Amino acid sequence: MGPKRPRDQAPLPRDYDQGIIGMFWNEVIETLPPDALEALQLTRLKETVHRAMKVGFYKKAFREAGITQDSIKSLADVEKLPFTRKQDLRDGYPFGFFAVPLPEVNRIHTTSGTTGKPTVVGYTKNDLDSWADLIARNMTMVGVRKGDVFQNMVNYGMFTGGLGFHYGAEKMGCTVIPSATGNTKRQIEMIHDFGVNVIHCTPSYAMHLSEVAEETDFSMDSLKIGLFGAEPWSETMRRELERRLDVTAFDSYGLSELFGPGVAFECPERNGLHIWHDAYLTEIIDPASGERLGPGERGELVVTPLTKEAMPLIRYRTGDVTKLLEDRCACGRGTKIARITGRSDDMLVIRGINVFPSQIEHVILGLPEVGNQFMVYVDRVNHLDEMLIAVEMNRESFHGELTDLTRTQAKVAKSLRDALDLRTTVKLVEPGSLPRFEGKAKRVVDRRGVV
Amino acid sequence: MTAGESYLIKQISVFSENRPGRLAAIAAALKEEEINILAFSIAEADGFGVVRALVDKPDKAYAKLSARGFNVAFTDVIAVQMRDEPGGLFEVATLLGTAGINIEYAYAYHSRDAAVLIIRVDRAADAAKVIKEMGGKLLSTITIQ
Known part of the structure; x- marks a missing residue:
């Protein structure tokens, strides 16, 4: 068993089964001591570089950088390797990044491409096993058990979130309800009728679910655990979701290029996410210079997956902003990353100021006068960026007077100005x-065009 | 019910965004319930406004508009009857001024029977009582609704 939780630690989420502390899907690998972990990472990094040499893009990039089979002698040597960007993957459409012959590719997913062609990702049979195993680790870590009834309310198509969680949950013995998205009333009915106790969806859909549930006669009392991911969300949102759904909410992180969901996940400490170091070699860099940053410094997450066969990647630029947390976790697992504060491709630059939609969400959710939904519109008026934020009046806060509305509008504008250091139109x-x-919520509409 | 309270009239106040079709949507909802609008005004701010209406069946109007998704509230107003001839408003306004009643907003309507000034004031029940004592004519809740 893992280390015991000291008695004086911060209280666990309410209704939590104390027995989950020290529960592991694969205790040996999840708690490898640093020396053993580094040795495993080095072996796997060498294998990954070897596999990557079968990919045209890397053949060329390695040749230009003077990288050979023998260039990797220690983990620090990873810094000699070139980065891989999302655009590189798009340029390789459709199968340019596959390192195995197509018959060995057991499944294909694509990422939700926002512009142009989607990014294709492929999996060998081993890849699918590895992925399901990571999901099982995450779910076990947060207290999901064999026999739990799990409703997976995300897209089951090309999006990795559906099948990714599906097979992981099946692997650990859950009763899986592949409800996918849509028909929210039916989703609520199933939660009620099937006694669902674990759900997975985007945080924005969870909020929608709770809103719709208030209008139906079905209680969702069976719910215990909510796994929320695929978009950044705030601590305010967590409190709101936990209050509305009566669940303990956990942050899930992943991206299709790195299998999909399951790359990193919160443990019951809920203070950062455990990224699985045996499967992902992690660096934080300054996105502008590409220089590596130290522990505690916030920057872009760069990941070299260590077990991927069909589509090995070298130093993949995730575009996600986080930092490595130095403190050891009481649960006994390895170094954590901080919750993602935004994706760099989500990041808006408004009159030179960086704005993450999650910051706006945080402000909106903190104001009881307005609802939880919002939209952001960005325009360029006379060469100046203008950001308009549409937000719903809270029904209860309108008492019939125009001043109820004007005061609320002014308050939202002031709160946003304080938080973003930016004037906005509300x-x-x-x-x-x-x-x-x-x-995935599409709350930002940038109408400035390509600059 | 005190003397003042029987003159408090329930005005329907509806939050409405300033975009085409909103007023029609409100009017359609009232029409469907055969609710008659006695008086009506719109207060406008930046991009939105409050539609205020005096109707014959306020509770029914509230329920219908809420069911349609509108954000509705009741507001207490008082209806002062005016003489329907030149100087009618002057008399009433003078009375209110003398009584020290501050008007937040006002609008008027005119029917075959009367000319009426609808006013939204602070502490409406007290104001109604003062107006009555000073000889002003108020429409009672029963007359209108």
């Missing part, structure tokens, strides 16, 4: 009038 709209998202 548009107060009628309750229920903004779009609700079932998949």
Whole structure:
């Protein structure tokens, strides 16, 4: 068993089974001592570089950088290797990054491409096993057990979130309900009728689910655990979701290029996410210079997956902003990363100021006068960026006076200004009038065009 | 019910974004319930406004508009009857001024029977009582609704 939790630690989430502390899917690998972990990482890094040499893009990139089979002698040598960017993967469409013959590719997913062609990712049979294993680790870590009833409310198509969680949950023996997205009332009915106790969806869909549930007669009392991911979300959102759904909420991190969900996950400490070091070699870099940053310094997460066969990647630029946390975790697992504060491709630069939609969400959720939904519109007016934020009036806060509305509008604008250090235009709209998202929320509409 | 309270009239106040079709949507909802609008005004701010209406069946209007998704609230107003001839408003306004009643907003309507000034004031029940004592004519809740 792993280290015992000291008695004086911060209280666990309510209703939590104390027995989950020290529960592991694969205790040996999840708690490898640093020396053993580094030795394993080095072996796997060499294997990965070897596999990558079968990919045209890397053949060329390694030749230009003077990288040979023998260049990797220690983990520090990873810094000699070139980065891989999302655009490189797009350029390789469709199968340019596969390192195995197509018949060995057991499944293909694509990422939700926002512009142009999607990115194709492939998996060998081993890859699918490795991936399901990581999901099983994550779910076991947060207290999901064999026999739990798990409703997977994410897209089951080309998006990795559906099948990724599906096979991981099946592997650990859950009763899996592949409900996918859509028909929220039916989702609530199934949660009620099937006694679902674990759900997985985007945080914005979870919020929508709770709103719809308030209008139905079905209680969702069976729920215990909510696994939320695929978009960054705030601590305020966590409190709100836990209050509304009566679950303990955990942050899930992943991206299709690195299998999909399951790359990193919160443990019951809920203070950072455990990234699986046996499977992902992790660096934090300054996104501008490419220089590696030290522990505690915030920057872009760069990952070299260590077990991927079909599509090995070298120093993949995730575009996600985080930092390595130095403190050892009481749960006994390895170094954590901080919750993602935004994706660099989500990041807006408004009149030179960086804005993450999650910051706006944090402000909106903190104001009881307005609802939880919002939209951000960015325009360029006379060469100046203008950001308009539409937010719904909270029904209960309108008492019939125009000043109820004007005061609320001014308060939202001031709170946003304080948080973002930026003047914004706030548009107060009628309750229920903004779009609700079932998949990844698309709350930002940037109309400035390509600059 | 005190003397003042029987003159408090329930005004329907609806939060409405300033975009085409919103007023029609409100009017359609009232029409469907055969609710008659006695008086009506719109207060406008930046991009939105409050539609205020005096209707014959306020509770029904509230329920219908809420069911349609509108954000609705009741507001207490008082309805002062005016003489329907030149100087009618002057008389009433003078009375209110003398009584020290501050008007937050006002609008008026005119029917075959009367000219009426609808006012939203602070502490409406007290104001109604003062107006009555000073000889002003108020429409009672029962007359209108």
